[in-house]
Amino acid sequence: MLLAKKGCHLALSDIDENSLKDIAIDLRDYPVRVTTHVVNVSRRDEVYRYADQCVKEHGQVNLIMNNAGVGLGETVDAMSYENFEWLMNINFWGVVYGTKAFLPYLKQSGDGHVINISSIFGIIGVPTQSAYNAAKFAVRGFTESLREELDIERSRVSATCVHPGGVKTNIARNSRMGDMGNIAPGSKEEITELFDRIARSTPEQAANAILHAVRKNRRRVLIGNDATILDAGQRLMPAGYQWPLEAFFRMRQGRQKMSSQSSQ
Known part of the structure; x- marks a missing residue:
């Protein structure tokens, strides 16, 4: 819009x-x-066909935003390879396909930009989010490397990696919830409700921040105060940030256990 x-x-x-x-x-x-x-986007031939159609119908491409994403809540121990591959094919390979399919056309245009959506979970690790973390960390590394290559080439095409915190989208509703053991107890509905409660940024705010970053040719952009705070915590305590997260999940375990006992 x-x-x-x-x-x-x-x-x-x-x-x-x-x-x-x-x-x-x-x-x-x-x-x-x-x-x-x-x-x-998990099918390479479809993404390349899409890129060709865009150029055919619009004449050129100046901006590509790789934004498709899904979520998965599951422990590493319980996670199926099917779920892991499903998420990686969309969240990581979709970004790779989109970037590589459109990059030659962006260069042909003489002035272009690649916007790849990572996440604050591409900066910190979170329990039950190992697949999502893996994909978003990979997007971050992929995009930062691409940006360096473009700058070395003195290309007129650039790249920005975006790290949103909680944005009010349907990602939680479209997620798969596997076996999270007692680490993150609760139904998909309860977890979706929690996400809706803590997601503070609107899509419009995210769009404004992203386009501002593109105009300023920023390498990285954080979306939302939650992302800014978590990023700062990781910078201050590169490994120590994990302890408060562990404490938070243990606290949730305790509350869930007390709630279950009181309902019996």
């Missing part, structure tokens, strides 16, 4: 065709060209 307000032509992709139709309706009053593409 923010890009449309600024007069940018848009090529939108999603795995959900209905969501694309709804967004296209919301954008129909803006004097910009909008195309929609149903894409599964």
